[in-house]
Amino acid sequence: MPWLETKDPYKIWISEIILQQTRVAQGWSYYERFIERFPDITSLHKTQESEVLKYWEGLGYYSRARNIKKAADQIFTTYHGKFPDTYETLLSLPGIGPYTASAIAGFAYDLPYPVLDGNVARFLARFLAVESPPLEPSGKKIITDFLAPAIQETKPSAFNQAIMNFGALICKPAKPNCHECPFTSGCKAYQLRLTDQLPVTLPKKEKSNRYFHYFILYNPKTDSTVIQQRSGKDIWQHLYEFPLIENESEGPLPKQKSDVLLSVFDIDSDAEQPLLAIHKTQNLTHQKIHFNIQIFLWNGLIKDKTGLYQTVKVSNLSSFGFPVTLANMVTQLENMNGSTIKEKQQNDVM
Numbered sequence: 001m002p003w004l005e006t007k008d009p010y011k012i013w014i015s016e017i018i019l020q021q022t023r024v025a026q027g028w029s030y031y032e033r034f035i036e037r038f039p040d041i042t043s044l045h046k047t048q049e050s051e052v053l054k055y056w057e058g059l060g061y062y063s064r065a066r067n068i069k070k071a072a073d074q075i076f077t078t079y080h081g082k083f084p085d086t087y088e089t090l091l092s093l094p095g096i097g098p099y100t101a102s103a104i105a106g107f108a109y110d111l112p113y114p115v116l117d118g119n120v121a122r123f124l125a126r127f128l129a130v131e132s133p134p135l136e137p138s139g140k141k142i143i144t145d146f147l148a149p150a151i152q153e154t155k156p157s158a159f160n161q162a163i164m165n166f167g168a169l170i171c172k173p174a175k176p177n178c179h180e181c182p183f184t185s186g187c188k189a190y191q192l193r194l195t196d197q198l199p200v201t202l203p204k205k206e207k208s209n210r211y212f213h214y215f216i217l218y219n220p221k222t223d224s225t226v227i228q229q230r231s232g233k234d235i236w237q238h239l240y241e242f243p244l245i246e247n248e249s250e251g252p253l254p255k256q257k258s259d260v261l262l263s264v265f266d267i268d269s270d271a272e273q274p275l276l277a278i279h280k281t282q283n284l285t286h287q288k289i290h291f292n293i294q295i296f297l298w299n300g301l302i303k304d305k306t307g308l309y310q311t312v313k314v315s316n317l318s319s320f321g322f323p324v325t326l327a328n329m330v331t332q333l334e335n336m337n338g339s340t341i342k343e344k345q346q347n348d349v350m
């Protein structure tokens, strides 16, 4: 893994942020693509946020991508483009919390800050028999108070890497390899036969359901469609999407609601039926999104004067960052030509 071979704080930062939200096997290709396009802090500073979001497409947690861009800009405005090299200054950057600051300080600069990732937390929660969730404040304090003096005695980057690997390979989530473990005599969980009960976890919160009705409007004459950029404090902030109505409940969207939206685009819903209706679901961390995506033929007219919507060529859609379900739709749209869309029957499911 490149981020284990490097002392470059920029690459360590990007890899840590990507790996906070995805497994190494999945995160690898995203990391490579990202670093190829933005090989250093200067390239990230010089680009637009929308391009960073495009490269983040599919990873989720888009606020992290926005914070990466904000932090890159701040490094230029405050530190003249030089990557900060102390824990405190790292911590002052947008999106960099104690975990990431410790990882950069430890791996790039060999400063003695313990990295508390999920693997370390699990291992130490068992070793110390921590009675609260190890990544919640009280559990975290017990573990960092234990690690802080220990890391002073060692080479910090090697120490951090070693306990992360130990947690990943030996003190594993489901069945820790206690028979291979050199710490059994000091491990409280092992001594108290609590290895299968630790670490303590918080009860899972039930996900809220949301019902998103998207309208893809296709103008065959100009091979164009309509998109808008998401705003407000909600999921997928600053990403793009097709015209949307969110409904409070499951089931078909009330006709009067869809009529209001379609009339903005000069579509008479009694005369024009959708060419396609596609149903998908996407699980986010705290929400389950139910998609109902309909494709309509459209004459290119927008009656709305708010400037909310922009018309784009279908062939240009992939240059915008979309939530992953819509990004998949974009790929399908690009692969279809106008006549294919017309041939599709109503309520055909892709």
Ligand code: SF4
Binding pocket: 123, 126, 127, 170, 171, 172, 176, 177, 178, 181, 182, 183, 184, 187, 188, 189, 190, 195
């Ligand atoms: S003895 Fe088992 S539970 Fe304790 S640290 Fe070792 S592997 Fe983990």
